[in-house]
Amino acid sequence: MADTTPTEALGPPLSGAAEVPDVPRQIVARLSGADRAFRALLRGGGLAVFAITGLIGGFLLYRAWDTFRVAGWKFFTTSTWLLGSNHFGIASVLPNGLVIALTALVVAVPCALTAALFISEYAPAVLKRPLVALIDLMAAIPSIVYALWGVFFLQPRILGFSRWLSDHLGGVFPPFKVVGGDMQILFQASPFVAGLIISLMVIPIITSICREVFSQAPSGEREGAYALGASRWGMIRTVVLPYGRGGMIGAIMLGFGRAMGETIVVALFISPVYVFNWHVLHTGGLSIPGLIALWYSESTPTMISALMAAGLVLFVLTLIVNAVAGVIITRSRSGAQTAD
Incomplete structure (x- = not known):
């Protein structure tokens, strides 16, 4: 027979008993020697990354200090590169590099995703x-091969398309506007074609990372979407893409860094001009990177210091991009939308 005694019959709690807070108990396990060694190895590897990054930044700053002492803030506002007269800066090469990298991403990101x-x-x-093997093979092709392919194969065949973009879309999108009549001179060795070549190097990186992220979407939620009547694209849109948002952002940022650091294509393909060219065609x-590659072999100590200063700016810019990407990835962690 069930006990129907009311709880009041048990009486009030003892007055002398202390109330125990309702907190989870901490379970402490004794670490073995192998666990301590493994933890020390991981901690040492993480600290080594910070140490190496700091040493690289310190080395660049040490070698570039003479340039910053002579040029000052003019190094960031001067477009020309005349080291003999101490009139040099990165006001043109830095935004030109950003234009090339963004052009590559505009082409690479849709193709890679x-x-x-x-x-x-599918x-x-x-x-x-x-x-998968073909994508990995594309990532293994050397940069010089892409550059030669772009110079001898792509560029002669894309001049007509570049002229078509300028004639039909230049009025709507000013960066496509090119004024002039000589197609062979105006449209050759443009940032647009360089971006197309670099996009072929960026596509394998973004594709490989995104493919791994998409394949890790939880199967239970995939099946749940199908059970609710979703089509395959509906399942991808509601499960796979939200789950892989953080991985996609990380892949795109990694591709951006790869495009910003590309050297051979820019040095071999584009005609060096020390003016900001926002007309991509x-x-x-x-x-x-192209500036450093072109000037390094014939540089004096003063020129080496200037190139180190330019490399330091690129190094800091890469760190900032990675930090911003880390914040974005943390706020849109893969699986965060599906774990609630």
Whole structure:
């Protein structure tokens, strides 16, 4: 027979008993020697990354100090590069490098995301492995091969398309506007074509990372979306893409860093011009890595210091981009939308 005695019959709690706070008990496990060694190895590896990064930054700052002492803030506001008269700066090469990198991302990001979604969600098992191998093979091709392909194959065949963009879209989108008639001179060696070549190097990086992220979307939520009547694209839009948002942002930022640091294509392909060229279809331009590659072999100690200063600016810019990407990834962690 069930006990029906009311709780009041048990009487009030003892007056002398202290109230114990309702907090979880901490369980402390004794670490073994292998655990301590593994933890020390991980901690040492993490500290080594910070130490190496700090040493690189310190070395660049030490070698660039003479340039900053002579040029001061003019180093960031001067466009020309005349070291003999101490009239030099990165006011043109830095934004030109950003234009080239952004052009590469505009082309690479849609292609990479589409390829990653097709491989992870649509491709049959027979095609999936060859496609993954093909993407990895694209990442293994040296930069000089892409540069030579762009110079001798892509550029002669894309001049007409560049002229078409200028004629039909230049009035709507001013960066596409190029005034002049000689197509061979105005549209050759432009930041647009350089961005197209660099995009081929960025696509494998973004595709590989996004494919891994998309494939890790929880299968339970995939099946739940299908059970609620979603189509395959509906499942991708509501489950896979929100789950992989952080990974996509990280992949795009990594591709941006790869595009900003590309040297051979810019040095071999683009005609060096020390003026900010925001008309992406017009010939001429340069980036900081291309500047360093072009001037390093014939540099005096003063020129080396100036190139180190330019490299330091690129180094700091990369750190800032990575820090911003880390904040964005933390706020949109993969799986955060699906774990609630």
